[in-house]
Amino acid sequence: MDELYTTLEAEYCPPLDTALLSAILSDYDLTKETDARCVREALDPLKESALLEEHLGFDPSGTGAHGHAADLARRPESCPETSENLSRETELTSLSTDLSSLDLDRRSEGDSILRDSDIARELDKQDTETKIQLLEQLVDSRVSRSQIAFTLKKCSGGFERAIDELLNHVHFGESGEDGTRVLAKGIDAFSEDNTVRRGRKGKARKNGLRAVGEQRSGSLPTSPLHSSPSISNAWQESKNDIEFIATRMGLDSATVGPKYHRGGASIPKTIGELLKTKLMEGHEATEEDPIKAVHAHELHLEFPSLRLDYVAALVSVTYPSTAAAHELAKALTYRPVQRGGIEIVPIYERPDSETLGIDTARAVSKANRRSGSTAPSEDIDVAQRASAYASARSAALAQAFAAHRKAKSDRLMGGAAAYYGQEYRNLTALSTAATAAVADQRAASQSTSNRLDLHGIDVRNAVRIVEQRLQQWWESLGEDLANGRIGASNRHAGYEIVVGRGTHSEGGRSKLGPAVSKALKNAGWKIELEGPVIVVKGRARA
Template identity: 40%
Template sequence: MGDLFHQLEVSCKSRPATSSTNMLQTEYCPPIDSALFSAIVSDYDLTNSNATTELRGTLDALKATAIEEEATGFDASGSGAQHEDYSPGHPTSVPESASASRETDMTSLSNGLSSVDLDSEGSPDRAEYDFEACDQDTKVSILRDIFPSLSEYTISHTLAHHDSKWKPAFDDLLNQVYFEEGGTIDGKDKVSAKGIDAFSEENVVKRGRKGKKRGKNIKTIDAMRSSSLPTESRPSTNQWQTAKGDVDFISDRANIPAQLVLSLYNQEDRSVSRTISAILKTFLPEDPRSEEPGVQVDASVLGQEYPGLAPEYLVALIKLTQPSMTAARELAKALTTKPLTHETGSRVIIPQYAPVRISDADDFNQSGFDTDTSTVDFGSASASTAKLRAARQAAMDQARAAYRKSRSDRLMGGAAGYYSQVGRDHGAALHQSQAAEANAIVSAQSSAFEIDLHGVTVENAVRIARQRTNAWWNGLGENKVNGRVGADQRASGFRIITGVGRHSAGGKGVLGPAVKKGLEQDGWRLEVNSGAITVRGKSRIH
């Protein structure tokens, strides 16, 4: 950030000051900070004697307060009196004996702002920063700090597309980040990488030389990326660093003092999952259904990602990490990750599983068709979808508002990036909630041999059709290959109602063709009728 402020100081233009302003600045600075002085003076008309008198009264009060704070040793930056000059030759209000070990603390940021506000003669600069006056390289550097997930080529290309105009380029980049990482929006697929960006290192898996080392596994993209989990999922050569990383991982996300986490960590034989479990036991509710609706909705969304966790543990995770849903996901992932044997201490964990109960009534209606989708409550799923959609929209509105404020306060650019990430998190949760809502709609209007896909999006319709068709086929058991015994059930088939598309745009249905294409890709033998598709079994070629 220090380099960013220096570039802005060099490239942004300054405004000459009047002699009256220079006299006032010499009189009141120090102890009043130069940036604060410039902000106050800009609100008064110095050509008016009454305004000048009122300004002096305000500055006198601030000067007296500043002198009292200096006498008591008050440090407004909150950095423990460890300051550093921003750079040689730049004005600063910190003492000369301050430490020179932190260049990016709050004091250096304040000094950077002061250096931009004042020109070489000590006159106040313009209160609002004009990013349009910056050169191309400076704009690219600023935008890379605000959008770290975008490549330099994308930022440069977007600026060039908008003739290096800051505002339209910023809006375009904000939309790119939102559509690229926000999952699906209102049931529609997200925008995939196209053009030269699709061939970047992030989207292409590198292959080895042809004919060399064929027996070795090829690393996937996810395996190449660094994990946010602690060191339980990967070995470390230094036990002290491993323990410190595990404790910091839990402490940062659970908002618990590191000393308390370290004590539990040692009691649990340096196991991250058992330490998290011990912490969650203190937050377990007596009845998860008695919690606030917002907590229950977030716990339900988290439970779809980690179905192996009990409802009370899901509620405890949400309450422990509020308001960060990302922290809850990371702790849940660490809790369900199998630890390495050399990090679990001397304990040997022998799992014991309940015996499998085989029901005598092996009826088709009780077969694998009855998946968890039939137990979804439509009311709760619909409420969750509405809440997440509103939360996503609110986060994106905050991101745009922070961007507008960044014109006069560069630090608000970071806030814009933060709220953009929050909006993407809500978008991912919204996608899962919409899928649960679609499952509830189809389950309410379907039977064992027929499903009705009216009222769901194309994406969810294809997904549900594939799942229910597989469940129907697996539910036939031996009847699907036992000749005449299962001939009647196979002949009746599995009926999927898609509608003829009278309510679609242009009166042409899109649901039926999409479902048909998805089932054909899975190798099903289909009979297509008006408004319905009947599955007759597997194709011979499969």
């Protein structure tokens, strides 16, 4: 046993301490071969760890071991793995600094920017977000983040190709037509074109300060809606408009161009036409993802004139870029200032019984009794409940948004964001049901057995109510459906659906009429259009 102890001490001490070796051996019976084997298995990792600490210059005294560190610095071969990793990190960190000092005018054609193929391969292996961050440091805010992401996607993730593309953008953006840099020097820097015009003190508030010759900081097209009305080219303006929409919606110019020209070269009309195909996708995205719902809510607060479904589609198309959604919403709501003119705002009142006539008023009262309409107080309760659900839903959305923002610094707030997101979805379902109940009551109060008035009802509930009422009317005909000439008068009288002319709709175009007509045709009904009224004549023959 003493011989084995002496052998182990000579083998493991140093680097292990003798006291540590004795403490470990006291736990084993060295007379047994299995215990001797277990001792060696326990001591081998400890020896390797101690040797590694010696190579790394570990100082248990805490004094810093400056002398040993200096020796280690003079001998990088003592730990080649660490030296290689540090060298690689240094190369990657200084990449953006090296690239920013490249002179584009002196670089020969065909010469690769990344001369080191190892670095190029290493950068191509990085994820998209890391590549975007490195490219942002390279161009130094002269190109926007969205343009960098678009260029990287166009180059199929190739880092070197993306650098070439972006540096060309910066070069042409800062150079004139003859290739010289547009930099004012000498007395030219004080010329009229390079200074700020200052008006009189009395007119400073009215006119403001106007900067002339301001250079754009990036190659991403800015919004053409607020550009100065200087000397312009119609073809170039159209190209800029199409590129503005395409880059922010992630579409090709070939897709945006036809809709732009079909809409009379109008940016708001083009964006609206493109969003119409994304309305259902946007609604589903905000229902499933609380973060997108929060962004949609925040955008809708800033642009309340936009419909909520269009806001949801904007967020879904541009996600995760909130800046692109904001710019598109701003372009969508832009209206050119028109000086002068008179705007007539019509005000309508609901006609009373005397205006409607005795027969119509009597028919309305009979329909109310037949449909079992509730008392006015109950109608108010339902409307108040729908309003309360909508307010609670907005509050839950605001709380989910606040929790989501705090979750960026406190991961425990992620659970709170998920909770309030679920509350938002539950309250959305309750609000939808309450809104449907209000629509049912309004339809019952202003309709008869063979006439349905849809004024004041949204499109979704209007289509639902029309389908229900039509089925009830068709079933109420009973024997008249099969009595030939005897029931022909009742069948041919039809069922009238009042959809209105769309005077109060946005843009003066009816949205309710086309939606109801399409739903009726898809359901197999035979209809006739009589201005603001749709007359259903029965089932269409198959």
